[in-house]
Amino acid sequence: QSALTQPASVSGSPEQSITISCTGTGSDVGGYNYVSWFQQHPGKAPKLMIYDVDNRPSGVSDRFSGSKSGNTASLTISGLQAEDEADYYCSSYSSDNALDVVFGGGTKLTVL
Amino acid sequence: QLHLEESGPGLVKPSETLSLTCTVSGGFITSSSYYWGWIRQPPGKGLEWIGSAYYTGRTYYNPSLKSRVTISLDTPKNQIFLTLTSVIAADTAVYYCARRPYWYFDFWGRGIQVTVSS
Numbered sequence: 001q002s003a004l005t006q007p008a009s010v011s012g013s014p015e016q017s018i019t020i021s022c023t024g025t026g027s028d029v030g031g032y033n034y035v036s037w038f039q040q041h042p043g044k045a046p047k048l049m050i051y052d053v054d055n056r057p058s059g060v061s062d063r064f065s066g067s068k069s070g071n072t073a074s075l076t077i078s079g080l081q082a083e084d085e086a087d088y089y090c091s092s093y094s095s096d097n098a099l100d101v102v103f104g105g106g107t108k109l110t111v112l
Numbered sequence: 113q114l115h116l117e118e119s120g121p122g123l124v125k126p127s128e129t130l131s132l133t134c135t136v137s138g139g140f141i142t143s144s145s146y147y148w149g150w151i152r153q154p155p156g157k158g159l160e161w162i163g164s165a166y167y168t169g170r171t172y173y174n175p176s177l178k179s180r181v182t183i184s185l186d187t188p189k190n191q192i193f194l195t196l197t198s199v200i201a202a203d204t205a206v207y208y209c210a211r212r213p214y215w216y217f218d219f220w221g222r223g224i225q226v227t228v229s230s
Contacts, residue, residue: 089158101161
């Protein structure tokens with residue numbers, strides 16, 4: 001069981017917007033602004049898309065945005081494109097039990 | 113451009129020790145700005161943080177693996193090592209090394225598949 005809770009799957013049509021949630025506790029998501037999001041295509045390594053809740057690394061499309069409210073962080077993808085179809089994982093710093101970093105279980109995004 | 117590459121045996125027998133190497137090029141693991149971490153992904157499952165190390169030798173481990181894991185560095189060779197003892201089938205996974213500026217991993221290796229089987 002993953003420390004952070006994500007929906008198993010979400011879907012959307014091209015050009016639509018979708019949001020993926022990531023729920024933790026006050027010891028991780030809610031307590032710190034250290035949430036990151038990764039995109040992973042089949043057989044590939046994860047790619048950093050968002051860090052520190054709402055920051056985009058250089059080269060990542062501005063269609064990807066992050067936010068946080070309480071113990072839940074969110075990744076929003078606007079103007080869905082076929083190449084966005086992938087697995088998405090959230091991650092957060094955790095102060096629980098010396099657990100440095102915790103991950104969510106992942107969300108499969110299907111572009112219809 | 114930073115590049116990380118994992119290497120090691122793809123097959124390990126149950127109860128034996130898994131040893132992997134991450135070779136870093138295009139940057140130095142002695143940089144005070146970064147930690148270096150190992151993450152794994154069992155087949156069809158999500159990501160699991162294994163541990164992180166700083167160039168000073170300071171290490172942090174996932175409590176669920178702490179009794180079996182060691183992460184170490186060879187700074188002259190710019191390499192990071194992962195050792196996992198007494199492996200079982202559940203340790204079968206793709207193992208990634210990655211750079212960690214603060215509390216996120218920004219550069220990842222392509223990963224190495226490790227299977228535990230007799």
